[in-house]
């Protein structure tokens with residue numbers, strides 16, 4: 001939460017549309033900080049499928065050390081159709097999240113005025129998902145035996161610790177207090193009884209220290225129902241890594257598409273740089289054509305600004321995005337850079 | 351797939367609205383089989399929260415033995431607010447699914463004419479989810495150490511075998527061939543690399559024996575997006591136990607609510623009785639008031655009829671349900687039994 005007069009930012013454009021949306025994010029970031037006299041010093045990191053194809057490397061120890069010297073990381077998107085599944089996810093994205101102990105994966109969902117939802121009657125959608133980022137089935141614990149034979153057995157182990165759950169639950173309660181005082185735990189404690197009851201007990205314990213926050217619980221399957229029948233009921237959702245992955249894509253879908261969905265991989269202790277990235281992927285099918293919407297990246301920049309202690313600049317960015325979204329009907333097709341320019345102008349006008 | 355002239359049916363009404371919807375299901379079942387001269391001999395089993403409160407028992411070995419002598423099982427719903435989470439799920443529902451090796455959990459989704467969806471523009475929704483029923487994170491493998499302390503560690507192990515995956519994948523391909531020749535594997539193989547790659551390899555292998563079936567793949571998070579933005583794209587979805595749980599509730603939600611969602615827990619080998627149940631729960635809040643919609647149970651009866659080799663009777667039931675659903679606008683509020691009566695009349699009129 002440093003409020004320095006300069007931000008040392010590590011930039012990972014990645015692959016595909018990452019190369020198009022990140023420059024727009026940076027333009028908006030700089031414009032938003034101008035009035036406060038804050039500079040942004042960027043270091044580019046060449047990471048992703050491109051690097052892997054050329055060098056076979058995903059993320060080296062040197063990369064991690066170099067990234068660690070920055071205040072924050074802005075990531076576009078990684079991946080292409082020719083890289084085997086799991087290589088970048090496990091070897092880079094999750095290595096970053098785990099290595100920098102990004103235990104909070106913060107994903108706000110808001111259906112902005114003017115944005116169409118696939119839901120007939122979405123109501124007032126405005127919630128955040130606080131997804132655990134360093135535990136659960138994402139830990140990479142598991143294996144395969146007798147691979148490729150009829151006797152193959154493959155396992156995936158979900159690991160959950162009291163410390164790991166408590167710290168993210170505490171963060172979620174604080175979010176709820178800064179919002180509408182409502183927290184929904186999503187899990188599946190009737191089947192995943194060990195992990196589920198751990199989450200439940202910790203939410204109960206931390207909840208007793210926050211009597212002002214109304215707490216409820218939904219099984220993950222039921223949560224998907226409410227996300228389409230009554231998304232307005234949610235304020236803060238706290239959930240595990242895998243359920244959070246699923247719920248936030250669905251949340252993105254009902255609120256205008258993942259082209260608008262932002263996320264922050266946050267280490268609230270400040271021990272390591274936090275990382276901000278749009279939820280969408282590298283979209284190779286439209287890459288290089290200036291067709292990508294940079295809004296999710298720009299909203300990720302707003303999260304970055306907030307986390308770096310520049311709340312006023314974050315508010316300027318959000319206001320510019322809201323205004324732009326509300327006028328999309330009249331504006332017609334625009335290129336990635338044109339949307340970025342409009343957002344810069346919007347930020348400057350505030 | 352026996353086609354006897356009588357069905358020995360084990361009936362588990364369970365708790366809450368289970369006591370109201372199951373009798374309607376039985377009325378419709380009998381009416382549908384009348385023209386074929388097939389009788390239904392029922393045995394009632396007292397299982398669920400009620401039994402547990404009275405006796406502390408969930409499902410005994412004697413219960414299992416007695417159930418096993420039947421051709422099929424019809425289950426209403428179990429649970430009430432006073433039973434600890436997990437007791438009935440692990441001790442009864444999953445014990446039945448695992449004990450009777452119900453490796454196919456079949457969940458059709460169809461948006462019937464006249465039924466409103468929360469989606470603004472759902473399109474032609476008609477797909478089935480083939481959910482694996484005996485493996486994955488549902489196996490109950492895992493534990494807790496240092497429970498209740500700050501050092502607690504809780505694990506959940508997802509177990510997946512080649513045999514287990516292959517048999518359900520084969521079933522799914524057969525479904526696709528009997529439908530629109532399209533199969534979508536849903537998993538998360540970029541993160542759950544061991545289980546995910548097993549599923550992937552097996553779908554590839556079995557797919558090569560079914561060149562007529564078009565196969566695609568979606569990560570579970572992306573699948574939730576398409577379920578709300580373009581559900582018409584799906585024909586057969588094959589997926590693991592947990593992802594199937596989540597996707598089928600969402601599928602129910604977009605197609606008229608889980609009040610209409612049917613399911614079959616099927617052992618296609620016939621070694622054990624298959625079990626048919628609505629996806630909804632026991633709904634204690636409306637229990638005993640004749641407010642529950644028996645349609646999900648009646649559609650589960652249609653699955654039962656099909657699995658028992660009575661396709662014509664199944665078709666009669668489905669047609670009656672479709673007709674009833676299409677007239678709901680004019681019909682106003684009806685009791686559980688009134689809907690059941692209307693469906694019986696509908697079946698008889700065919």
Ligand SMILES: CC(C)[C@H](C(=O)O)[C@@H](O)C(=O)O
Nearest residue numbers: 089093094245279540541571
């Ligand atoms: C790419 C993948 C590893 C990642 C995840 O599963 O977390 C993505 O889906 C996300 O939500 O950020």
Ligand SMILES: CC(C)[C@H](C(=O)O)[C@@H](O)C(=O)O
Nearest residue numbers: 190191221439443444595629
């Ligand atoms: C009650 C629960 C164990 C069950 C499941 O998770 O399978 C239910 O949600 C279902 O989908 O049938």
